[in-house]
Amino acid sequence: xxxxxxxxxxxxxxxxxxxxxxxxxxxxxxxxxxxxxxxxxxxxxxxxxxxxxxxxxxxxxxxxxxxxxxxxxxxxxxxxxxxxxxxxxxxxxxxxxxxxxxxxxxxxxxxxxxxxxxxxxxxxxxxxxxxxxxxxxxxxxxxxxxxxxxxxxxxxxxxxxxxxxxxxxxxxxxxxxxxxxxxxxxxxxxxxxxxxxxxxxxxxxxxxxxxxxxxxxxxxxxxxxxxxxxxxxxxxxxxxxxxxxxxxxxxxxxxxxxxxxxxxxxxxxxxxxxxxxxxxxxxxxxxxxxxxxxxxxxxxxxxxxxxxxxxxxxxxxxxxxxxxxxxxxxxxxxxxxxxxxxxxxxxxxxxxxxxxxxxxxxxxxxxxxxxxxxxxxxxxxxxxxxxxxxxxxxxxxxxxxxxxxxxxxxxxxxxxxxxxxxxxxxxxxxxxxxxxxxxxxxxxxxxxxxxxxxxxxxxxxxxxxxxxxxxxxxxxxxxx
Amino acid sequence: xxxxxxxxxxxxxxxxxxxxxxxxxxxxxxxxxxxxxxxxxxxxxxxxxxxxxxxxxxxxxxxxxxxxxxxxxxxxxxxxxxxxxxxxxxxxxxxxxxxxxxxxxxxxxxxxxxxxxxxxxxxxxxxxxxxxxxxxxxxxxxxxxxxxxxxxxxxxxxxxxxxxxxxxxxxxxxxxxxxxxxxxxxxxxxxxxxxxxxxxxxxxxxxxxxxxxxxxxxxxxxxxxxxxxxxxxxxxxxxxxxxxxxxxxxxxxxxxxxxxxxxxxxxxxxxxxxxxxxxxxxxxxxxxxxxxxxxxxxxxxxxxxxxxxxxxxxxxxxxxxxxxxxxxxxxxxxxxxxxxxxxxxxxxxxxxxxxxxxxxxxxxxxxxxxxxxxxxxxxxxxxxxxxxxxxxxxxxxxxxxxxxxxxxxxxxxxxxxxxxxxxxxxxxxxxxxxxxxxxxxxxxxxxxxxxxxxxxxxxxxxxxxxxxxxxxxxxxxxxx
Numbered sequence: 001x002x003x004x005x006x007x008x009x010x011x012x013x014x015x016x017x018x019x020x021x022x023x024x025x026x027x028x029x030x031x032x033x034x035x036x037x038x039x040x041x042x043x044x045x046x047x048x049x050x051x052x053x054x055x056x057x058x059x060x061x062x063x064x065x066x067x068x069x070x071x072x073x074x075x076x077x078x079x080x081x082x083x084x085x086x087x088x089x090x091x092x093x094x095x096x097x098x099x100x101x102x103x104x105x106x107x108x109x110x111x112x113x114x115x116x117x118x119x120x121x122x123x124x125x126x127x128x129x130x131x132x133x134x135x136x137x138x139x140x141x142x143x144x145x146x147x148x149x150x151x152x153x154x155x156x157x158x159x160x161x162x163x164x165x166x167x168x169x170x171x172x173x174x175x176x177x178x179x180x181x182x183x184x185x186x187x188x189x190x191x192x193x194x195x196x197x198x199x200x201x202x203x204x205x206x207x208x209x210x211x212x213x214x215x216x217x218x219x220x221x222x223x224x225x226x227x228x229x230x231x232x233x234x235x236x237x238x239x240x241x242x243x244x245x246x247x248x249x250x251x252x253x254x255x256x257x258x259x260x261x262x263x264x265x266x267x268x269x270x271x272x273x274x275x276x277x278x279x280x281x282x283x284x285x286x287x288x289x290x291x292x293x294x295x296x297x298x299x300x301x302x303x304x305x306x307x308x309x310x311x312x313x314x315x316x317x318x319x320x321x322x323x324x325x326x327x328x329x330x331x332x333x334x335x336x337x338x339x340x341x342x343x344x345x346x347x348x349x350x351x352x353x354x355x356x357x358x359x360x361x362x363x364x365x366x367x368x369x370x371x372x373x374x375x376x377x378x379x380x381x382x383x384x385x386x387x388x389x390x391x392x393x394x395x396x397x398x399x400x401x402x403x404x405x406x407x408x409x410x411x412x413x414x415x416x417x418x419x420x421x422x423x424x425x426x427x428x429x430x431x432x433x434x435x436x437x438x439x440x441x442x443x444x445x446x447x448x449x450x451x452x453x454x455x456x457x458x459x460x461x462x463x464x465x466x467x468x469x470x471x472x473x474x475x476x477x478x479x480x
Numbered sequence: 481x482x483x484x485x486x487x488x489x490x491x492x493x494x495x496x497x498x499x500x501x502x503x504x505x506x507x508x509x510x511x512x513x514x515x516x517x518x519x520x521x522x523x524x525x526x527x528x529x530x531x532x533x534x535x536x537x538x539x540x541x542x543x544x545x546x547x548x549x550x551x552x553x554x555x556x557x558x559x560x561x562x563x564x565x566x567x568x569x570x571x572x573x574x575x576x577x578x579x580x581x582x583x584x585x586x587x588x589x590x591x592x593x594x595x596x597x598x599x600x601x602x603x604x605x606x607x608x609x610x611x612x613x614x615x616x617x618x619x620x621x622x623x624x625x626x627x628x629x630x631x632x633x634x635x636x637x638x639x640x641x642x643x644x645x646x647x648x649x650x651x652x653x654x655x656x657x658x659x660x661x662x663x664x665x666x667x668x669x670x671x672x673x674x675x676x677x678x679x680x681x682x683x684x685x686x687x688x689x690x691x692x693x694x695x696x697x698x699x700x701x702x703x704x705x706x707x708x709x710x711x712x713x714x715x716x717x718x719x720x721x722x723x724x725x726x727x728x729x730x731x732x733x734x735x736x737x738x739x740x741x742x743x744x745x746x747x748x749x750x751x752x753x754x755x756x757x758x759x760x761x762x763x764x765x766x767x768x769x770x771x772x773x774x775x776x777x778x779x780x781x782x783x784x785x786x787x788x789x790x791x792x793x794x795x796x797x798x799x800x801x802x803x804x805x806x807x808x809x810x811x812x813x814x815x816x817x818x819x820x821x822x823x824x825x826x827x828x829x830x831x832x833x834x835x836x837x838x839x840x841x842x843x844x845x846x847x848x849x850x851x852x853x854x855x856x857x858x859x860x861x862x863x864x865x866x867x868x869x870x871x872x873x874x875x876x877x878x879x880x881x882x883x884x885x886x887x888x889x890x891x892x893x894x895x896x897x898x899x900x901x902x903x904x905x906x907x908x909x910x911x912x913x914x915x916x917x918x919x920x921x922x923x924x925x926x927x928x929x930x931x932x933x934x935x936x937x938x939x940x941x942x943x944x945x946x947x948x949x950x951x952x953x954x955x956x957x958x959x960x
Binding site for chain 2: 042045047053071075078096097099101102103104149160161
């Protein structure tokens with residue numbers, strides 16, 4: 001039984017270079033992050049997956065609170081009439097919501113949709129909660145699940161129900177709203193780079209790609225290992241559009257009635273998909289230490305020999321003061337245990353056997369690059385702490401180098417076509433600002449404008465598509 | 481404007497003795513715990529309310545994890561056919577679920593209900609996830625929201641959507657399942673008593689009151705200030721009933737196929753209602769320090785005088801190392817600020833003015849009993865730490881004394897009737913074990929059997945209702 005189980009677990013997964021999509025599916029299953037369910041398009045997030053989400057949540061939430069965010073909880077249902085109040089918004093979401101039509105045994109008087117996002121509910125709430133400039137700003141956030149009836153689904157990346165946070169704020173002025181929109185985008189970018197070890201491009205979405213109902217949408221875009229982009233977080237400035245649709249007014253200091261200015265911003269369990277696709281390799285998941293539920297796995301060698309398990313337990317006690325650590329004392333062979341620890345992406349492995357104990361040392365092996373070091377047990381805690389910091393840093397640098405190696409520049413349509421057909425990754429190219437060119441590139445090459453980055457470069461003077469004078473440099477790419 | 485707002489906030493609330501239900505509604509609104517919404521029967525949990533829930537969540541979750549619980553997330557939808565697999569369960573829940581019939585623009589092939597509880601989903605998941613005795617036990621929990629289409633709703637106590645945790649476990653033997661059921665009931669009881677300062681009776685529900693599909697339901701019952709009971713947490717042992725309905729089998733050590741034994745256990749945002757009704761008074765909310773988002777409010781006196789606000793800020797910095805503390809430096813009068821701090825239930829108030837500063841002292845006032853002490857600023861941190869412990873302890877003792885003063889004993893039907901008509905609280909009385917007697921008491925006096933307590937007493941030999949030989953002592957009472 002044990003052997004059969006082990007074999008299943010460490011069975012070779014599809015190589016990323018052979019079939020990246022299949023590799024991804026293999027990893028989410030074999031690292032035991034998710035399971036499929038009887039509910040089409042919905043998934044079970046298993047303990048190994050959910051523990052990553054808990055680490056994302058707690059660290060992101062602390063960053064939110066440091067900027068004055070307060071958490072709340074609003075209903076999961078939206079009455080149809082409420083969803084319809086803002087024209088662009090309802091057009092964007094109505095085709096993909098789930099409708100509740102019966103409560104208990106009775107039909108409802110009005111259909112309710114399961115929230116795909118909660119702008120309309122927050123507006124309905126703010127309408128009564130905000131009276132005076134003294135009530136502003138409101139900087140609220142909620143952690144919840146939302147539902148979007150997607151046709152094609154993939155674990156973490158696109159599912160009919162997913163977990164996220166959605167921040168919704170209201171401000172006295174357009175300037176305050178814009179400042180908060182950018183502030184939260186920066187929180188997202190710093191979180192991705194510092195915690196997920198994932199470099200991102202910050203920029204603004206084109207009008208074609210912006211959120212339904214937003215005046216401006218800002219985004220952080222990351223590059224996956226296969227050269228496709230992943231939108232990893234968005235922050236929207238709504239101006240006073242929703243406020244006018246819902247009648248959210250306040251009495252300002254000058255005693256006149258004004259509309260509030262609003263923002264919203266969200267990040268989702270899709271980030272777990274990003275972690276997999278940025279850092280993973282042919283042996284499975286590779287977790288950045290800051291989001292690794294287990295940071296160090298101690299694997300005893302010849303564990304039946306006297307004193308080995310006791311020593312492993314002693315090291316666990318010592319390391320428990322500086323990191324999240326476990327001992328694998330199951331009756332599997334060390335080889336199987338190594339494969340499992342690798343598949344699960346645990347950043348460091350400590351190997352300890354009778355000879356090591358005799359020599360007062362152990363072996364530490366890094367998951368990210370396979371490097372092994374021999375360490376005196378006297379230096380154990382210090383070395384592990386230092387290695388965890390180093391792994392986190394190296395993973396970021398490696399991902400950044402990968403992105404840079406996979407970012408091209410196109411001066412004209414010929415170059416753009418040649419790059420998109422032969423090289424994965426981002427393409428930087430100039431754009432005239434006309435949606436016709438954007439549509440044309442999307443139609444021809446299945447590539448979309450990812451963003452107009454904050455860090456603009458003057459690559460050329462003319463639009464890559466039509467040759468007219470260029471207004472903006474845009475990152476283009478195929479995306480998840 | 482400021483005056484109008486303040487007035488609204490500290491306006492006298494209805495006295496508890498005049499109208500307890502109205503007092504409750506006033507408190508949840510004026511302490512800004514909730515707001516009503518356009519979605520009938522659903523509420524907004526505002527920052528002051530949600531912050532209490534976050535403190536409940538983090539402390540309860542830590543206690544779960546200490547017993548080996550792992551968190552997961554399952555879909556919010558249940559296909560109708562899945563809900564129907566266990567007969568008693570579907571009968572219990574089908575009349576009160578919300579049904580999703582359309583996804584996007586298309587009708588669904590099969591209706592989905594929004595989970596009222598997730599036994600059926602966990603069973604469907606465990607069916608594939610459990611193969612061998614090595615996979616057991618599974619001790620999973622999820623934090624989520626659930627929906628029950630209630631007709632009458634009240635904030636926190638009964639709403640169509642509420643937040644909770646639901647633990648679902650699977651075990652190799654009946655003994656293991658029973659042990660886990662009791663273990664989690666004890667976690668709940670300890671949490672209520674130690675963290676919420678709320679004494680509870682632990683016991684078993686009668687068959688009439690048990691959970692739909694359970695073999696045994698255990699409960700903790702608390703007594704509210706008005707003498708009504710509140711079921712505060714339940715833990716169910718399902719035996720192998722669900723396992724047989726869903727086909728959840730494992731290969732045991734002896735190489736035979738066996739059914740697993742399952743449990744589930746849950747606690748909800750209803751606990752916030754319990755905190756309000758156990759500890760609150762005519763000045764508003766009274767929060768136990770361990771679930772108070774702000775534990776100490778510093779209120780400067782004559783704050784426009786030189787050095788006062790600076791001193792208040794300095795004290796906040798110092799106290800920030802030992803507790804959750806804020807300064808109220810708004811432009812309201814100290815009197816208004818006192819009322820607000822009291823309404824919000826903040827356990828301690830520190831008053832500091834020019835004369836105090838000169839004398840190197842401050843006043844600390846306890847929310848729970850109004851006691852004021854003068855404290856040397858040299859002793860500030862130590863005194864606050866000690867007072868927070870004392871308040872937590874005293875609140876528990878006071879609630880326990882209240883429960884004891886409101887627990888009666890009835891030897892026969894006449895006494896039971898007299899007590900239920902004249903005195904609020906629990907009534908202890910013997911029961912023959914026959915549901916007819918239970919039905920009869922419920923029908924005549926609107927009182928239900930709360931539980932058969934673990935701590936049995938032999939009050940008499942005969943059933944309080946029918947006079948036949950008694951089997952169990954039962955706590956009876958009217959309940960929320």
